[in-house]
Amino acid sequence: MNFDFSPEQKQLRDQARRFLADKCPPAAVRAVLEGSHTHDAALWRGLGEMGFLGAAIPEEYGGVGLGHLELCVIAEEIGRALAPVPIASSIYLTAEALMLAGGEAQKQAWLPKLASGEAIGAFALGEGVGRVTEASIRATVSGGKLSGRKAPVADGEIADVAVVAAREGGKVSLFLVDLNGPGVTRETVTSIDPTRGQAVLVFADAPAERIGAVGDGWRLASEVMDRAAILMAFEQVGGADRALEMGRDYALERMAFGRQIGSFQAIKHMLADMYVAATLARSNAFYGAWALSTNAAELPVAAATARVSATEAFQLCAKNNIQVHGGMGFTWAFDCHLFYRRSNALALALGSKSTWEDLLIDRLRQRNEAAA
């Protein structure tokens, strides 16, 4: 048994960390927050050039062909640095969907561009307020043309291609749509985390190619989201760890009543609880990484577990980090709110926590019934 990353994978992590420390300091995140763009294009290109985006994409499709464990390692660093890039939409979701169910021509057309960062992908499922379910999909495709409205779509403003769930003959399937083609209008929408953009996409007879079998859309989307949930859990764990470190560092530095605030037990114990949550989340993310890299039968359970645990840890660490910082934590100038924003945005991406809690219980139940 070996429940850890390999020395080579740890080296990759160090390499990614150094790269991001250099190319994505907090000032770079802030530039997106305060500027007019929804991502850092230079950073995105750099991530592509370094081979980070293509880590899990096979070499025959222009990737580096390492594997999903390596992508997990990279995702954690992206999370730590709060990198303002569309990696979840483009890599965890779009590239995964293509690798799972794309036809040969679709893979040849898009995977190399996604791996290099030249093209950006988006994943368009939801159509409004409330939980996204199969029944909630209303967009339609007929005669190879898509019509409907998708909102919110993460990174929808900058994406070149989208994987869209829509009904064809009443059944939900997934479709690939060139967003630079006809029949597509997009509108950027303000969100709680401007460092990862959100858009509304409106399709009016936009050309669409099906991915996978007719009527297999919801099952496929769920499978893609399970895989993305594990990668996203690593991002969340990375963010949680960094928020905890910030809190710890400030607790050592800030003085009150003639002592470091980190010597008050209320602060110490709050930080200890953050550490506990982050540790549990990390261990569950490892479980997910193992399931993802081996395509284990347990992947659905592992994904939901990792997701619930990581969401809880990042939200706790980010909100308590503000608390430790006091009034300073509530200023625009301090970075605490960047983590607070991201933790809450990631908690909703891929479906909210309560959605994943439901999934987790369904899956545990299926597993138990199968074992009985």
Add this chain to the structure above:
Amino acid sequence: MNFDDTAEEAAFRTKVRSWIDENAPKHLEAQLRRAGFASSGGTTIEDSKAWQKKKYDAGYACPSWPKEYGGGGLSPIERVIWSQEEGPYAVLSGLFTIGVGMCGPTVMAWASEEQKRDLLPKLASGEHVWCQLFSEPASGSDLAGLRTRAERTTDGSGDWIINGQKIWTSGAHRSDYGILITRTDPTLPKHKGLTMFFLSMKSPGVEVRPIKQANGDSAFNEVYFTDVRIPDSQRLGAVNQGWEVSLTTLMNERLSIGSGMPTGFPELFDFCMNLQTEDGPAVNDRAVRSRLAGYAAKASGLKYTGMRAISALSKGETPGPENSIGKLVAGAMMQDLAMYALDLQGEAGVLADPAQAAAGARFQAMLLRSPATRVEGGTDEVLRNIIAERVLGLPGDIRVDKDVPFKDIPTSGRAKA
């Protein structure tokens, strides 16, 4: 990243499995599987001792101890495989947990070679049960504040005379030996004047009085020492080195990783699958599912944190401080989970008779026992302090008594008039 056994590990697992299959007391299995939380399911001390002796003869009682001290000379990973395979029979070893997990390693680190060869095999085989005589009425979390005195006799024998009182001593009423921490020099600061011994619980002047616990059981005791004589050869470590010796004991508690604290989650999940409500099984209910999912993620997090520690061990690394989180998470979770299980039972949740209550009254037993888990072996607050200070590097608490001679430390919290 994989969970597969190596070829050697797989071979060892097969060997262990068939040994257990041939040797385990199968007639107790059903009883042990039903055993509620912190109970032995009605099995006896004799049952425990018989299983321990069998394991000892095969080298599985203390798998990773050296053979000359009654161990099996196995690797840490083999120890883990053993405990994964032992299954319900591990309940029988509860009687020996403190001896094997804490007293044994302390004796191994500090006693003479002759004593180790004499004492440890009998401890391992279950012939002798050991207890840990540390806490006192006035010193639990603040262990170094203890007052039980050890004074040298003046008759030239070098023997020590012990007077004082210990409390909360688990299993003292069933123990043959104990490790005992005492104060030898009250003029030194509190951590500096302590000395450790081992002694027979049959020594004249030792009196054990059971304490009735809040849950109605009597697993812990008060132990009184009245002019108890201990030969100097039974001292562990140097005179006034007792604090350092006690750290061996306390650290070994944390090292017994991979054994995995129970959390109650699998039982609660089963219960919710079977509990019928107007809308079908309770597990269909949104609110129940949300609560269950939170518990599931915690239980899983603990399990895989243990796996990470085992991996570190198997590579010859020291497991990281993340292992200090196990009891902190499991203790509070178990208590919360028990309250929730009773809530789901409605008014009938109040019943504690195994014949009448839901799930054989397992959750009622858990409710009543779980407060102890948050106190024993370091309270939740002490564990949070340990994480904050040793893992996160935050400052220690202010200690006004640290450098004061022990005899000058105030003893009452109420201001003097």
